[in-house]
Amino acid sequence: MEKIQIKSLVHLFVCVILIIYLHSCSDSIETSRYEGPKTEDDDKIDLQNHLIEVIDMPLPSNSKIDLEKTVIVGKQDEWIGRLTMTNKNSIDVIYSFFVNEMPKYKFKEKSSVRSAESSLIFQNKKKTIFIKLSKVNFGRSNIEITSTPLN
Numbered sequence: 001m002e003k004i005q006i007k008s009l010v011h012l013f014v015c016v017i018l019i020i021y022l023h024s025c026s027d028s029i030e031t032s033r034y035e036g037p038k039t040e041d042d043d044k045i046d047l048q049n050h051l052i053e054v055i056d057m058p059l060p061s062n063s064k065i066d067l068e069k070t071v072i073v074g075k076q077d078e079w080i081g082r083l084t085m086t087n088k089n090s091i092d093v094i095y096s097f098f099v100n101e102m103p104k105y106k107f108k109e110k111s112s113v114r115s116a117e118s119s120l121i122f123q124n125k126k127k128t129i130f131i132k133l134s135k136v137n138f139g140r141s142n143i144e145i146t147s148t149p150l151n
Contacts, residue, residue, distance in 0.1 A: 054079055057129060058101035060094055063087045063143065077126065083145045091118055091133045094141045098122075098131055126150060 056077035069084035087094055095118050099109065107122035107129060120131040132144040 054083070056124075057105050057107065057145075058097070059083075059085070060087050060089065060097050060143065062089075066142075069144075080127070080147045080149055083143075083147075085143045085145075086136060087141050087143060088139075089141060090139055091116075091135055091141050094133055094143060095120070102129070123150070 054072070054075070056079075063085040064087070066084040066086060070082060072079050072081040072083060074080055089097075095114060098120055099112070102109065102120075102122045105124075107124045109120065110123050110128075111119075111121040113119045116135060118133040120129075120133075122129045122131070127150055128148050130146040130148075132146075134142045134144075136142045
């Protein structure tokens with residue numbers, strides 16, 4: 001009878017130790033969560049977040065980014081590429097916005113053409129910004145900003 005009780009106690013002790021060990025291990029196991037394939041909406045959110053980091057020039061408020069025509073490399077004041085947006089304001093309003101706001105970001109106006117398809121060129125110590133403004137339907141404007149480094 002003693003052998004049965006000791007054997008039962010040993011089994012119980014081993015089971016308790018095993019349960020404690022397994023429980024302590026379960027907290028330290030990290031598993032990755034599958035979130036499915038990346039969608040186009042995820043790419044849009046990534047690009048929107050990236051554009052928040054474009055800090056070296058003013059962007060007109062209420063502009064809508066055309067993600068299919070936008071290509072940006074880098075961030076903050078080191079970005080280069082093309083940023084394409086639409087805005088509900090007219091070309092004249094957007095043109096005036098850039099003429100008034102770009103000098104506040106230490107850009108100097110190098111060239112400008114004001115017409116049905118207007119263009120502005122600004123430059124600072126690091127880069128040149130080319131801004132092309134064109135009319136879209138219903139009085140809206142298309143804004144294409146190209147940033148290139150100075151060589």
